[in-house]
Amino acid sequence: xxxxxxxxxxxxxxxxxxxxxxxxxxxxxxxxxxxxxxxxxxxxxxxxxxxxxxxxxxxxxxxxxxxxxxxxxxxxxxxxxxxxxxxxxxxxxxxxxxxxxxxxxxxxxxxxxxxxxxxxxxxxxxxxxxxxxxxxxxxxxxxxxxxxxxxxxxxxxxxxxxxxxxxxxxxxxxxxxxxxxxxxxxxxxxxxxxxxxxxxxxxxxxxxxxxxxxxxxxxxxxxxxxxxxxxxxxxxxxxxxxxxxxxxxxxxxxxxxxxxxxxxxxxxxxxxxxxxxxxxxxxxxxxx
Amino acid sequence: xxxxxxxxxxxxxxxxxxxxxxxxxxxxxxxxxxxxxxxxxxxxxxxxxxxxxxxxxxxxxxxxxxxxxxxxxxxxxxxxxxxxxxxxxxxxxxxxxxxxxxxxxxxxxxxxxxxxxxxxxxxxxxxxxxxxxxxxxxxxxxxxxxxxxxxxxxxxxxxxxxxxxxxxxxxxxxxxxxxxxxxxxxxxxxxxxxxxxxxxxxxxxxxxxxxxxxxxxxxxxxxxxxxxxxxxxxxxxxxxxxxxxxxxxxxxxxxxxxxxxxxxxxxxxxxxxxxxxxxxxxxxxxxxxxxxxxxxxxxxxxxxxxxxxxxxxxxxxxxxxxxxxxxxxxxxxxxxxxxxxxxxxxxxxxxxxxxxxxxxxxxxxxxxxxxxxxxxxxxxxxxxxxxxxxxxxxxxxxxxxxxxxxxxxxxxxxxxxxxxxxxxxxxxxxxxxxxxxxxxxxxxxxxxx
Numbered sequence: 001x002x003x004x005x006x007x008x009x010x011x012x013x014x015x016x017x018x019x020x021x022x023x024x025x026x027x028x029x030x031x032x033x034x035x036x037x038x039x040x041x042x043x044x045x046x047x048x049x050x051x052x053x054x055x056x057x058x059x060x061x062x063x064x065x066x067x068x069x070x071x072x073x074x075x076x077x078x079x080x081x082x083x084x085x086x087x088x089x090x091x092x093x094x095x096x097x098x099x100x101x102x103x104x105x106x107x108x109x110x111x112x113x114x115x116x117x118x119x120x121x122x123x124x125x126x127x128x129x130x131x132x133x134x135x136x137x138x139x140x141x142x143x144x145x146x147x148x149x150x151x152x153x154x155x156x157x158x159x160x161x162x163x164x165x166x167x168x169x170x171x172x173x174x175x176x177x178x179x180x181x182x183x184x185x186x187x188x189x190x191x192x193x194x195x196x197x198x199x200x201x202x203x204x205x206x207x208x209x210x211x212x213x214x215x216x217x218x219x220x221x222x223x224x225x226x227x228x229x230x231x232x233x234x235x236x237x238x239x240x241x242x243x244x245x246x247x248x249x250x251x252x253x254x255x256x257x258x259x260x261x262x263x264x265x266x267x268x269x270x271x272x273x274x275x276x277x278x279x280x281x282x283x284x285x286x287x288x
Numbered sequence: 289x290x291x292x293x294x295x296x297x298x299x300x301x302x303x304x305x306x307x308x309x310x311x312x313x314x315x316x317x318x319x320x321x322x323x324x325x326x327x328x329x330x331x332x333x334x335x336x337x338x339x340x341x342x343x344x345x346x347x348x349x350x351x352x353x354x355x356x357x358x359x360x361x362x363x364x365x366x367x368x369x370x371x372x373x374x375x376x377x378x379x380x381x382x383x384x385x386x387x388x389x390x391x392x393x394x395x396x397x398x399x400x401x402x403x404x405x406x407x408x409x410x411x412x413x414x415x416x417x418x419x420x421x422x423x424x425x426x427x428x429x430x431x432x433x434x435x436x437x438x439x440x441x442x443x444x445x446x447x448x449x450x451x452x453x454x455x456x457x458x459x460x461x462x463x464x465x466x467x468x469x470x471x472x473x474x475x476x477x478x479x480x481x482x483x484x485x486x487x488x489x490x491x492x493x494x495x496x497x498x499x500x501x502x503x504x505x506x507x508x509x510x511x512x513x514x515x516x517x518x519x520x521x522x523x524x525x526x527x528x529x530x531x532x533x534x535x536x537x538x539x540x541x542x543x544x545x546x547x548x549x550x551x552x553x554x555x556x557x558x559x560x561x562x563x564x565x566x567x568x569x570x571x572x573x574x575x576x577x578x579x580x581x582x583x584x585x586x587x588x589x590x591x592x593x594x595x596x597x598x599x600x601x602x603x604x605x606x607x608x609x610x611x612x613x614x615x616x617x618x619x620x621x622x623x624x625x626x627x628x629x630x631x632x633x634x635x636x637x638x639x640x641x642x643x644x645x646x647x648x649x650x651x652x653x654x655x656x657x658x659x660x661x662x663x664x665x666x667x668x669x670x671x672x673x674x675x676x677x678x679x680x681x682x683x684x685x686x687x688x689x690x691x692x693x694x695x696x697x698x699x700x701x702x703x704x705x706x707x708x709x710x711x712x713x714x715x716x717x718x719x720x721x722x723x724x725x726x727x728x729x730x731x732x733x734x735x736x737x
Contacts (some may be wrong), residue, residue: 042407
């Protein structure tokens with residue numbers, strides 16, 4: 001009887017298992033296989049030609065690929081630092097009773113609902129040095145126009161600003177939910193001990209919600225590393241390769257150079273980078 | 289007990305349906321269907337259905353409006369799919385490399401032709417052209433020679449030239465008159481004119497606007513400076529040759545013009561942005577595609593109608609290898625893996641779509657000055673509509689440089705790499721020689737091995 005129950009249970013699990021194998025494991029293994037092949041849609045009719053570790057060697061000698069890793073990490077660190085700091089600060093500020101708190105919370109998360117392509121296009125218009133609001137305000141203060149997307153240092157910051165605008169609300173949402181769930185006992189105890197509001201936030205509340213902050217950072221890190229849409233519509237990876245992340249470069253290699261094998265190698269290495277970043281963050285979360 | 293058995297059976301059915309579903313999704317190529325009903329008298333291809341992938345362009349819009357005439361005449365059903373040009377090359381190549389029969393014919397620029405031919409992706413048209421029973425419309429002699437040449441490789445014809453263009457200098461006659469300037473014929477004069485307008489208007493009007501967006505856009509306009517200063521893309525051995533004095537000098541002039549007298553934000557200017565700024569009166573000059581003439585003279589689009597002068601692209605030196613005016617052609621190509629009858633039907637459509645009569649009519653239904661038929665260019669319709677720049681466009685075509693941008697199999701990769709390097713030159717203009725050397729070495733070591 002027990003055996004039959006087990007069989008039934010396995011039979012029910014089988015469709016999910018097969019689905020997972022078909023849509024996740026097989027493509028993943030196949031992509032690893034492609035990364036060891038030369039697949040160029042404009043050579044040999046796109047046929048697979050075994051290349052061993054050639055694509056991996058190319059990656060480490062390709063200065064543009066190395067640059068893309070650096071750009072990805074710069075973007076990740078910039079976006080994550082700004083969004084985490086702002087997320088904590090705004091959540092702490094909103095963690096009090098005031099009129100229309102619900103409405104304010106709802107309004108704050110509005111940017112999250114926008115498609116990244118649309119927000120990228122809107123922000124591209126905002127950053128336009130001739131007609132954009134950013135340049136206009138800058139010109140009022142400094143008396144000359146600002147072309148952020150046209151400078152190698154400014155373009156990456158412009159992308160970080162867009163990401164910050166769209167995804168800081170996500171940090172706020174998670175941190176506020178966590179703050180709402182905090183036990184009042186610790187806060188009351190701190191008050192009795194004479195702690196002021198700033199001390200309560202920095203020394204009581206934030207340490208208590210650290211796991212949530214790390215979890216939110218982890219989710220944002222994944223998103224920040226895989227950013228593509230905003231870059232594609234705002235800078236196309238330029239000027240030069242100043243905003244060309246690994247994702248963007250992988251796209252260029254795959255769909256401009258048609259070197260599918262090498263593009264898959266870049267994507268695979270990208271997956272490895274994400275895994276390393278994630279495991280570091282998870283380690284921190286688990287140690288708390 | 290029975291319920292458990294039933295559960296196991298159901299689960300098994302789910303798994304098997306999943307497997308069947310997966311296996312049946314494989315095998316592309318059912319896209320284009322051929323009706324086996326046989327042709328009626330005088331219409332041997334009656335009932336045949338072809339799928340044609342077109343790029344978003346005035347010519348495609350015109351075909352959409354006119355295709356019923358072809359369908360009525362031949363009995364062939366034509367399914368036109370129009371997608372933005374940016375997405376088209378990838379879609380075509382993925383379809384071709386999978387030996388898919390989804391599209392019987394595709395439109396794309398001539399840059400891709402060599403790669404398609406090298407990989408047997410497209411059919412040679414010579415046999416169809418020579419077949420008198422089939423060939424009702426194709427007339428090689430009627431095409432602009434430069435356009436038709438770009439549809440050939442190895443002495444064989446592989447495509448129908450749908451439309452083409454060259455480049456010319458567009459300048460504001462009113463501003464030039466006001467500041468006592470003449471249309472520039474040399475690069476030095478070009479820079480002087482840009483400087484004068486920029487300074488006289490206190491930078492309110494840019495001296496010149498050019499595409500600066502990395503990739504094909506910046507490569508397309510920078511080519512005028514490369515060739516105009518006596519440079520070229522490839523040496524005699526077929527290696528990239530941008531690490532030369534001419535290329536460096538041309539690039540320096542290009543960057544200087546844009547950085548000193550260009551509009552703000554030019555690094556993100558593609559064709560659209562550049563065209564719009566000039567049409568809105570934001571710049572005194574631009575060098576761009578001849579098709580822009582139609583937009584400059586369109587009262588619905590432009591604020592400078594009648595104020596634009598057209599002149600050949602200036603050059604600093606005479607370059608025997610090729611001039612500073614571009615030559616671009618977009619054509620129809622027939623998928624090589626489809627059935628013979630499908631190929632013949634596609635040939636009929638391609639030859640109908642590019643014949644003189646069809647092209648003349650196209651100008652009535654869409655603003656389309658890039659026609660490839662000589663008869664259409666000489667027609668009253670063309671002269672009436674595009675009198676302001678029509679003759680200058682024809683002159684530009686006569687000197688257009690077929691080597692203006694790379695057209696070899698590796699063209700896309702070279703254009704992207706050079707375009708990225710140029711974008712870098714524009715923001716790091718004191719480092720031009722090093723940047724050009726770097727991209728030159730990169731392409732020669734990694735792409736043209």
